[in-house]
Amino acid sequence: MPRVSQKHLDARRRQILDGARRCFAEHGYEGATVRRLEQATGLSRGAIFHHFRDKESLFLALAEDDARRMADVVATQGLVQLMRDLLAGSRQLHPEATDSMPDDRDWLGAHLEVSRRLRTDPGFRPRWAEQSQALTAATRQRLRRQLDAGKLRTDVPVEVLAQFLELALEGLLSKLAMGLPPDDLEPVLDMVEASVRR
């Protein structure tokens, strides 16, 4: 018998994550039953829970996945560019991973679900804090590099600039996740960008 290749395992894991994301976005965490997860992924519960210990672990893996993708964009192009990508409805948060990117609406719905669980499930918080660390760190590293390059204003501490950008990102995610008719927010993002620059 041939051994199951790593590539095959990775593809299967990706298949589960993409289906689960749709399922969480559509039905919410509690509503995403094992049966619905089976339907959304096209896999049996046995296959799903071979890759992820339980529903909580699956959800956290999704959240971690998103945080890491956002961190990659922030590290190379900055947080304002991440916001522009999100606004453009781009399906391509991470240039190297085009073909495996989830639909933005699923992604945003899952993000809103993370917000909800942070509020209603205190046990979720420490685990999420760990996962979102990558994005927080990438934002500050990028800003420090920009500061060294003389591109940022210097009258406000970098930490405040980081929190300002994070507030705008949180607002954008919330707006987009609500699915409201998108205003033309490009000029608003221009304002956000200008506010941190020299």
Added chain:
Amino acid sequence: MPRVSQKHLDARRRQILDGARRCFAEHGYEGATVRRLEQATGLSRGAIFHHFRDKESLFLALAEDDARRMADVVATQGLVQLMRDLLAGSRQLHPEATDSMPDDRDWLGAHLEVSRRLRTDPGFRPRWAEQSQALTAATRQRLRRQLDAGKLRTDVPVEVLAQFLELALEGLLSKLAMGLPPDDLEPVLDMVEASVRR
């Protein structure tokens, strides 16, 4: 038999809204069963649905209530002040209504629940758009007055300034609703304020 006074009716309505808000914040819209609404308000289903046609109408009345309170603060003190009040964890969004103000956490939880329903329930959107109109209008009126008073920058259209402030408000609401340890966001709000001023 004495007629039920308007004052009594209003107090009863307020009692229902405050209890329902707690209930929606804690259990989510779907989880707020009629039985839980009875427990949270201390009233029978008969009494509750004498004042509100159904759960949907009760939820919308809450959302409208919140939008109006926020609009009152914005009209007199501006959107940045509303954000400062929220950040301070003030229980007093509207100075004239101190004794009937809900706990901020309930209020924010209910707000996050509105976001969720906007995403998952398309029928909810047009009804909410109507309710949130008060806040949108108050923000623009206030900005126009500030512009006339020479307090705002003039190189960016008022509409963009309004959307910029609304993005920050949305981000703040989202952050607070998540119940994360509040960063010291005062300097960030100072930045937001300075960004729209002359």
